[in-house]
Amino acid sequence: MILLSYFEPETNNWRECTFAQLPTNLPAEARLWINLNNASQEEQLQIMQRFAIGPTLAEDFSRERHPPKMEAQTDFTLLIMRGYADADFSEYNSSAQVNLLYSKQVLISKIQCHNPVLLKQLEPQITAGKNSNIADWIKQLIFVVSGSYLEKLINFEDEQSELEDVMLHRGNDEHMARIMRYRSVLRKINRNLAYQKDIFSDAVYEEQSPLLRHFNSTEIRDFYEKFERLHSMTDMYYDQLSDLVEGYLSTTSHQINERMKVLTIVSTIFIPLTFIAGIYGMNFINMPELQMMNGYFIVLIAMATGGIAGLTWFKIRGWW
Known part of the structure; x- marks a missing residue:
């Protein structure tokens, strides 16, 4: 129209x-x-x-x-x-x-x-x-x-x-x-x-x-x-x-990087501890440390010492 x-x-x-x-x-x-x-x-x-x-x-x-x-x-x-x-x-x-x-x-x-x-x-x-x-x-x-x-x-x-x-x-x-x-x-x-x-x-x-x-x-x-x-x-x-x-x-990327850094630190600390636990988790009869009276406690102390040493090193380097 x-x-x-x-x-x-x-x-x-x-x-x-x-x-x-x-x-x-x-x-x-x-x-x-x-x-x-x-x-x-x-x-x-x-x-x-x-x-x-x-x-x-x-x-x-x-x-x-x-x-x-x-x-x-x-x-x-x-x-x-x-x-x-x-x-x-x-x-x-x-x-x-x-x-x-x-x-x-x-x-x-x-x-x-x-x-x-x-x-x-x-x-x-x-x-x-x-x-x-x-x-x-x-x-x-x-x-x-x-x-x-x-x-x-x-x-x-x-x-x-x-x-x-x-x-x-x-x-x-x-x-x-x-x-x-x-x-x-x-x-x-x-x-x-x-x-x-x-x-x-x-x-x-x-x-x-x-x-x-x-x-x-x-x-x-x-x-x-x-x-x-x-x-x-x-x-x-x-x-x-x-x-x-x-x-x-x-x-967001920075936040993800911070989380990944924490996860990396945790992984770095626990990888050697897992390695030690893996070794002593093997069931070979002739493993020499199996007969030690205080072997269990010695390994735990060594693992704790390794973990604390790793965290201290990260702190000194400013990575954490």
Whole structure:
């Protein structure tokens, strides 16, 4: 189903209309928002043909999943972005896919988002009785997409601090699994942010960037700085979580080494004692010490002396 919101310069107001009710040529002051969130492939194709959208742009726009990108033709610019739609970084269901085709008068949007609150924010804000600038709508959507990451990243800072304290004092495998989930989510959103940062980074330095049709260089740099900051924050959090993993593994390895050292010391002490016990456990008739009256006690004293001497040697050498 196609949803159209049309601003009529004659009545100076917005109204919902059908595709057939649109004028063939839009007046200069007219504005049009076409919502294709629930449109079929045939309806999307109809819109693409109506506004003479090139096949490459039409194909990329119609995809439900596409990496963030920006491309332009004569009148229309394609901008694909991804927002973060989950409540936090404990799980990652899917991104909010924001596909936009826009010109000076027309905005065509297709947004896939499982978060109803974010979906509502990603819709252009229409004010009754007031004409809207398409560039302002695009700016609003860019800020909403960047904000969907920023709020979660700021909240995650406190959670990561708690994780650091927990891992320092009583870390366990459950906390490790939690960290690994966070790292997986951060790695995925980092890719999305890298794509979007590059879109605006290229626009900052390209004199022919499609964004310059609607925004000045200061606004484009503002977009770039927002996504560059988000990308840097995800890099930083990912590195810090990696440090926690490495620290936990190092601590665990050290604890295992300490236990192995104790076991090695015990084994080293008891191996010669076991050797002596093994010799005198043999049942040969002609063993010379079998007839000694105090042989049993002499062997026990020798074994105790050997064990104490071994422990003393380890202590002197600093091995224990």
